[in-house]
Each structure stands twice: as structure tokens, then as C-alpha cells.
Amino acid sequence: VTAVAADAIDLPEYFAYLKAHLDVEDERSILATAPMLLALARNQRFLPRYLTEALANPARFQEGNGYAGPVVILGGGDGYMVRAIGWPAADDERRTPSNLGVHAYDGVAQVAHNHNFSILSTCYSGPGYETDLYEWEPIGDREPEPGDKVVMRYRGRQRLEPGQTIFYRAFKDAHVQYEAAAYSVTLNLLVHPAVEDLGDQYYFDVKNHEIVLPGGLGNDRRVQLIQLAASLGDPAFAAPLAVIADAHPSARVRTAARQAVDSVFGRSTA
């Protein structure tokens, strides 16, 4: 996205702007907020101030933030949130005791991911991360499954530097993320209208242009709920499971419900 920043603004001004102007279902509206995101990023004091004020009450710090990594939720509204994300350098990356990274770096594995939400992002501090960008589309009409081939078009490598913005469109854009050369912080506007929660995120094997696995918290939880019902096998579950198997918009959720009905209640919904 090419955008020119206005004068530096503070966080309340940015949120007031979003509340007044952002239409989460209109891509042009999201893109039109880019100058204000850049203007917020020009304010190099708002985030340290935000952090010190929030850290003054550690027991309630980032209450409701479900992210495990260095993601600070700065606020949001109906269908959107604004986040600050830390991106450590490779030698400073935190890992679990099993040596798994806790950051969304996937350059070594060459696994790309898309999102089931849109992100408008800029760099707030540091040199910024580099990312390989792809557009992708499924082959055929059905929802992709692990192992399916997909079309992936490489759109080049970008560094998200201060003063720049990148717009990741929900579902359509996939990217491989690389470690920043030095600790960097990005600011992003995450736009997630309710309807997008029904769609899946995917991980892609970039070399083979294949789906590795689907994800997406909303449908993951729906599938887990259905699996729990199947494990308990109470007859009261049969009727709603049959409706879900027939009518849910997600093929993954429909399949889980169909398997539950077939295996537990011995009734084919095919």
C-alpha cells in the first residue's frame, strides 16, 4: 500500500478515526485508513506510554488477550482490533523447552500461511521483518483439504520498514515470514467481520504448492465441540448434529458433524 502519513497522532485520535470512518466489510475503507496508521506510527511515544500505564496494574495486564507471544492488543471496535507485535531477531527468539519457536517465523520450513481476517500493517520500530508474498487459489470448487494442490503465485519479497504499509487480504494473500534483523515492532489493524470467522486459514507447502493443514480458531473450536459430542454419544445430540452436517457453511465442520452422526448414531446423512 502506498500511503503518506499525516502528522503524528495519539491512540485515542486513531480509534476515533476508525470508529467514524472504518467499514470493516469494505476493502477500500480499510485501505483508506493507512495514512492514519502511519500517523500513529510516527508517534514514537504513544506505545511506551501505553505499556508503562498498562503495566502499572500487572494483575489486569492485557486481560482477555488470548495470544501467547509478544502481541499487545491496543483496543478495537466492532469487527476490528489494533495490535502491536514484537518481532525478535533470530538469535533472540524465545523457544519452548521442546525448542519450538513461539513467533510466527516460518522461513526455514518454507510454510506460508494466509489469514481468515485482513491485516493492514506498518513498522513502528526497528528494521522490520521480511516476508515472501503469494496469492493463492484452490483448484476446483470444493474447500481445500490437506495434500490438495493449489495455485500459488509469487509476488515478491517485501520488507515492512518504518513508513511502509502492507495489506494482507483475508484468505487471498499468503506469506512466509522471516526473522527481523533486529528487534522490531509492527502496528497492525486487524479486520475480522463475523462472516470471515466461518472461513478457514491454511498453511501451504511453498515448494510443492500444497495445503499442509487447515486452521482457523472458529472452525477448530466448532470441530472440537462436535468431536466431544461424538465421544459422549448422547442421543439428544443427533438432531442438531444432523442439521450442522447438512447446513454449516464450512465443509470441515460439516464433515466432522457427518462423521459424528454416522459413527455414533449409525445414520448416514450422505
Place this chain on the structure above:
Amino acid sequence: VSTLQTDALDRALLTLGRAPSFTRFCETAEPLFDEFVAGRSYVPWLGEALDDLARNASAKAGVGGKPYHLWATMHGRIAIVTVQSKHAGNPNTLTGHAYHRLMKVIAGDVRVTRWRHPQRVDPGVLDRRARLEIAADEWCSAGATLRVEAGQDVVEFREGHGVVVGLDSAPIHHTRWAYDRASLAPIAVVVADATIGRIEHALQMLGEIGSSEDAAALDGLMKNHVHSVRWSALRVALKLGRSDGQSLLERALEDPHPHIRNAAASALGYAAAGRRS
């Protein structure tokens, strides 16, 4: 779920106060938890969640964004989970528990392995010599109860398929240990409270983008009850150029946690060596 039963459970857990012993937790909570499980209120709860999903494709189940939480307050929580064999994907570490936990198998058969420390351990201070010992490796069917003491027990479902309802106490420890699966030796202290993890990530961020005026705001965190937060706050204060860095480190020599005392002594030693050279 039955609010009569959970209200009674909440009142009982409240009487236990902060960090109760495992014995007191089991004596107080287990009879009420057994009643809760026997009442099977998770069945209508799950039926309603499925009805919601059948009516509204984007419905979300659970309490507070946690899909399996049947009930949660600051004194405890009850969750219901499907247990599937993790054997193929097991990481090379085991992780301990920061909560006392009671678990009841309500469906299926699951193979459970339980390890236990033969002596008392402090999960806040890593002791690499304090290895776990295997306590049980058995198949559990519906009706079986598993009791997990915070800090002392490690429990893992190894094989099988089933459903488990679990009651967690309020946090007993802020940290837990991770263990090497092969040797059963502790290898790392892991923050057990997500809020603490977020605070430490935020401190790292502040250390990169802040200035000396922000360092003044870290005094409270340098007195936090969690040692890793105290140390992270001190490091960031020094990085941001606190003018009283030397005295902060000297004060840290008196910290109740040995890791902080050792780290402060090392830092002061480096500083002194730097001045000499």
C-alpha cells in the same frame, strides 16, 4: 451447568484460601466435584451448544472464550475435554502442573502415565537433580478419578480415546517445570500464568522502544511477587538507562529468589571488572 452445584463448589474453594495443600483441596473439593460429575449437567450444556451451532453457524461455545470451560471463577474452573492419543506427536519434554487438579474419566478408555517427585520441590527454583519417578502407567475407564498435585505430579494421556472432566484449583504456583522426557530431569522453569508471560513480552518490547523516562515507571514491577517479572523489570530499567542502576543491582542481592541474587552478583562482578579494565 448446574449453578447450585457450582455455587457450592465456589464457596468451598473460597474457604481454602490462597494455595491450599493438596490434601485440603481434595478433601474439600472432591465430594462436590463428584456430585457435579454425577449430575451430568455437561450433557444439556453440550446439547445447547450444538443447538446454538445448528441455528447460528458462527456460534461460540464455552465460558470466557474458552470452548471447554463449563464453569470458571477466580477460585477454580471446570473443563471438559476429549482425550485423544498424543503418542505420535509427543514433544521431547513433559510439563508439570501449576494447579491442583481432579480429573474424572466420563467416557472411553485412556492410558494414563503419572510421574511424581519423591521429595517436595519448589517449582520456582530449578533443581536439575530432582528427577521425576514413574508412579503409574495404567488404562482408566469411565468412573476413574485422577488426582494431580501442583508441582509434584506430571500426568499425561498416552493412548486411547475418551472424555475427561477436570476441576482445577486457583493457581498454586506461578511457574512449573519442563522435564526431559528421556531422563525425567527438570530442564526449564516455565511461566504458568499467561498474564505473566504477556508482562514479560511487554517488558521486552518496552526495553526496545522506551526511554529513560519509562524506566522510572518500573519500580512496582521490580517488587512483583513473581521473580521472573522482578528480574525482567530490573533488566529493562538498566537497559533504559536508570541512573540508580548500581543500587538497583545491589538491592537485588537481597532478593528472596536465588536466581536473582546470583544474576545480580554476576552483573555487579562484570561491572566491577569493566571498571578495573
